[in-house]
Amino acid sequence: MRGLAGLGVALVASALTVGAASLPALAAESDPGINVVGGTPADEGEYPWMVRLSMGCGGSLLTDQIVLTAAHCVDNTGPDTSITASYGSVDLQSPNIVDYQSEYVHVSPTYASSGIDDWALIKLSEPVADAQLIEIAETADYDQGTFEIMGWGAPSEGGPQQRYLLKAEVPFVDDAACADAYGNDLDPATMLCAGLEQGGTDTCQGDSGGPMIARTEAGDPIQVGVVSWGQGCARPGYPGVYTQVSNAAAEILAAAADLGGDPGEPGEPGNCVGTNNTAAPIADRGTVTSTIAVNCGESATATASVSVDITHTYRGDIGIQLVSPAGTTYTLKSSGIGDGADDIVETYTVDLSGVAADGTWTLKVTDAYSGDTGTLNNWSVDL
Structure with missing residues (x-):
């Protein structure tokens, strides 16, 4: 699977299967002809809600204590203290980076049962200090046009993870064109595609779970996708496939509200x-x-x-x-x-x-x- 090539959020086909769906077979040629996945360094503070997760995925701060990521990056719903979320700089070795431990994971019930709706929430053990948050799209109004992708993943297919956050822009790809590449593996109701027909810009390994954003008329960021899967990285004819946030927004926000207090704490609503x-x-x-x-x-x-x-x-x-x-x-x-x-x-x-x-x-x-x-x-x- 590939996710987002330009930023390294996509998955490699040989490494991941999303839920029960089988991904398309790799193209016959082993070399996609792309040396760089089109990313450039992000400026400090440009994407202040970005989070790097210890299992090698990305995420975004939905609240000061909840990270939105991909379901395939985590295990089952339940208590989980094994994940470290790093926040505070585009440079993962910056002294401004602060690590926060996870407390609880909520996996999309649809993903758990059928492999679609590839999103999950990670509740941190304490609020992030001075957190900057990202708004998620609750309607499909922003699901077309040009999107921004970002991540610390590989800058080329099979490449190394990055110290510095990379960013790129990719255009919307309609369902029919995306289905030409992926056939029945694409679920148009829950997935959103983006990428260049000629390839060259995409997310890649290590970018999974990170956000794809659009911009409002005022220029404010709004998250429309979660890096999910794809074939290779930035291959011609194979766009990145993202969880369509607008389709799952109501469930995501409800689950985040349920995680508002400490799981299992008496008297806290929604934590049963x-x-x-x-x-x-x-x-x-x-x-x-x-x-x-x-x-x-x-x-x-x-x-x-x-x-x-x-x-x-x-x-x-x-x-x-x-x-x-x-x-x-x-x-x-x-x-x-x-x-x-x-x-x-x-x-x-x-x-x-x-x-x-x-x-x-x-x-x-x-x-x-x-x-x-x-x-x-x-x-x-x-x-």
Whole structure:
């Protein structure tokens, strides 16, 4: 995959697959004929909301404590203290760079289930001092024209990561032209394409998760894309593919609002999120239960979701139920539907309006038929 070549945000096709979608095969020629991906150094303070993440991705400050990045850059939704976010300069070795540790990650539920809507939020353990924030596009009004891309990724396909932030401009590519390059791998409803037909300017490896911005009539920046994927870096005929922010804006802003306080802190609205990462075997014709304790001092919402990751060799055998602290059972998936495919990686939406969130939530996974076994790898509940 390639992301954004000029800035190095794109992914290399041999290195990444977005969700369940398979990317187009690499072009026959191994050398795309491009030595530099068209980026130039950004001025200090030009993109003050840019963040560099320790796993080698970019991001943007949505609030003084929340970074918007790509879902493929992070792991599952849940507590996560492993990520360092560097902020404060175009030069990653500047004394002005300050490192902040992550506290919690929220992955787009759609990405978790189908591999599209490639965005995620990282909540930092403390607010960023003197944070400069980027506004995201909530309508498609800015989804055409010329965009700006930026990142610390490779300046050429297969090249090294950069110390200094690079920037470039790329034009909008319409869905039909982008589909000519990527076929059914392109989902026009959730993806936005940009790049030069002749190539030469794009994001590249290491730029994933970074922003693509447009400018308002007043010249203010507005984020329209998140560097997601592409073929190679700056190859002719292969534009960069970005998560279309305007399509996901309502969900992004709602998730950011939910992360406004400390996850799990009593009395903080919207923080009823829990994860159980303890793997549990599913015996042939057996039932396994797994629990999550929630303590947030509020009721669940009508848009509660449950994300489940199960390894199984015949998923039609599996039935899944959620049991509330009060003992009410909600069926997420019924068994016996004749689905012989492997595994279940799915996010289920449950209407839990008015249900008390505090207490122990239980997931029951039942193998109803003989012949196959599996494992409940992890699950999470977002109330």
